[in-house]
Amino acid sequence: MNAEQTIAVANDASAARTRGWHSQIADDKAMLRAARDLTKDIADHRAAIYWTDMVGSALVGYGTLAAAILIENTALAVVLAVVSVLTLYRALLFIHEISHFRNGALPGFRTAWNALVGVPMLTPSFMYEQVHTLHHKRTQYGTVEDPEYLPLALMKPWSLPLFVIIAILAPVALLFRFAVLVPLGAIIPPVRRLVWQRASALAINPEFRRRNPEGDLSKRVILQEAAGFLWSWVLIGSVFLFGWKPLLVALAVASVVALLNQLRTLVAHLWENEGEAMTVTAQFLDSVNVPPPGRIAEIWAPVGLRYHALHHLMPSMPYHSLPEAHRRLVKELGDGSTYHGANHAGMGVLVARIARSTMGGRA
Secondary structure (H helix, E strand, O other): OOHHHHHHHHHHHHHHOOOOOHHHOOOOHHHHHHHHHOOHHHOOOOHHHHHHHHHHHHHHHHHHHHHHHHOOOHHHHHHHHHHHHHHHHHHHOHHHHHOOOOOOOOOOHHHHHHHHHHOOOOOOHHHOOOOHHHHOOOOOOOOOOOOOOOOHHHOOOOHHHHHHHHHHHHHHHHHHHHHHHHHHHHHOHHHHHHHHHHOOOOOOOOOOOOOOOOOOHHHHHHHHHHHHHHHHHHHHHHHHHHOOHHHHHHHHHHHHHHHHHHHHHHOOEOOOOOOOOOOHHHHHHOEOEOOOOOOOHHHHOOOOOOEHHHHHHOOOOOHHHHHHHHHHHHHHHOOOOHHHHHEOOOHHHHHHHHHHHHOOOOO
């Protein structure tokens, strides 16, 4: 099946709002084989890139945040805050890479990331570990058991702005979770169960209920929740020492980070599946690449997430290898291939497509 045939099936069925069109897309075995065979030599995680990128992004983010709080020039403070948003956003998105680490990849990186980014931003890695990988399971992607999927393109028009705007409240919700719900859960088991099932995963599916942690994640959860609890009260206590401005500026920066991430999430998929199990190729075509030549995607979808569809073909591929993997597949498969069907021009085009779909128009 070539790209034109695949997309025609998808568009016709989507326009008609019929169930099951994803199940009609067979796996493109040539594409899957090329993805496997052409990228074996770039599959290793390069420690120097990971450490330099993550630590550098975090340090610039915190430095510019501190400067934005301390400086009295409003215009310059806003510029510094924007830099802080973009660099802390980049540092935060390494949680996605950590969730895919296998076989002891990059020893110490998870711990360092949690100390430098995860706990300070109240999003420790346990909130994505053993959660995000469910989104990649062959039989769970796009179903009610997928924590990261909603059929947004098939929902009401008002659902899109609500989906984006609600992210602004995330930092306050996380502060409440760690400062109040964690200690309550420690003494009231039903609260603990509820918090774990409903408020311990970076998920967008309201039907998702998190299962108990497996393996050594259990110990990490205890340590990370304890650290988050202590840090949340340090933040609250800072008001009595430094006034409200530092905390409010930090929360504002974190809210914009969450908003930016929600916008990225909005265009990470086409969101056109209604709950059926899908082939790997169908999952790929429901996901989004925003490849070069455009440069702005590297800002709103950093750490390899501009190649989100490609990531669904090769979930364990390190982020720094995805651009090269993309170039090799484009060269090998050509513009007329199924691979080309997941490449899109940018955020604006994707938002417009999803918006038109919610209003009943053809994407």
